[in-house]
Amino acid sequence: MDILLRQERARKVVSLELERTFAFLKPESVVRGLIGEIVSRFENKGLKLLAAKLIQMSDEQARNLYSVHNGKPFFEELVTHVTSSPVFLMVWEGPNAISITRNLVGATNPANAAPGSIRGDFALTVTANAVHASDSIENAIRELSIFFAPAEITNYVKPTEQRFLLK
Ligand code: RTP
Numbered sequence: 001m002d003i004l005l006r007q008e009r010a011r012k013v014v015s016l017e018l019e020r021t022f023a024f025l026k027p028e029s030v031v032r033g034l035i036g037e038i039v040s041r042f043e044n045k046g047l048k049l050l051a052a053k054l055i056q057m058s059d060e061q062a063r064n065l066y067s068v069h070n071g072k073p074f075f076e077e078l079v080t081h082v083t084s085s086p087v088f089l090m091v092w093e094g095p096n097a098i099s100i101t102r103n104l105v106g107a108t109n110p111a112n113a114a115p116g117s118i119r120g121d122f123a124l125t126v127t128a129n130a131v132h133a134s135d136s137i138e139n140a141i142r143e144l145s146i147f148f149a150p151a152e153i154t155n156y157v158k159p160t161e162q163r164f165l166l167k
């Protein structure tokens with residue numbers, strides 16, 4: 001197939017299928033030196049990193065991020081935990097990025113997370129379960145907006161992108 005036609009097909013696939021999701025590595029992943037290891041899981045899957053930063057999350061940001069859990073028995077512990085040390089924030093893009101990322105991350109309780117998932121391989125307890133990932137497109141937009149300005153979300157082409165998206 002002509003290369004230009006292939007590129008045009010790729011663009012159409014991209015415009016139809018892509019989702020963005022928000023994820024962050026919780027304090028235990030950062031202080032254990034697992035940033036590279038866990039980010040590699042996302043990269044190896046083929047997702048594209050659009051934005052990333054290491055921050056000390058504020059109490060206000062944590063309460064906003066987890067507002068859906070406000071009032072639950074674990075809420076205060078969750079807020080205290082994610083504000084205890086730096087976290088590594090990321091925006092990822094790809095076809096079905098939300099569900100693909102949730103599957104990479106694994107079950108909320110690491111005791112139930114399958115080996116091969118991030119929580120299955122790197123975590124023991126539900127509070128220190130290594131990583132957060134948005135569970136819907138609406139929540140991804142809401143959550144990433146707490147931490148990233150629109151100008152911080154990059155846009156670029158990966159050399160492998162068209163090949164993996166077209167297959
Ligand atoms: P996340 O939002 O962090 O990606 O995790 P999730 O969707 O798998 O789980 P969710 O129900 O949204 O809970 C958010 C975080 O709260 C902590 N949690 N603790 N002690 C408990 O029963 C309990 N339940 C939830 C976990 O750290 C979970 O990731």
Ligand code: MG
Pocket residue numbers: 133135
């Ligand atoms: Mg959740």
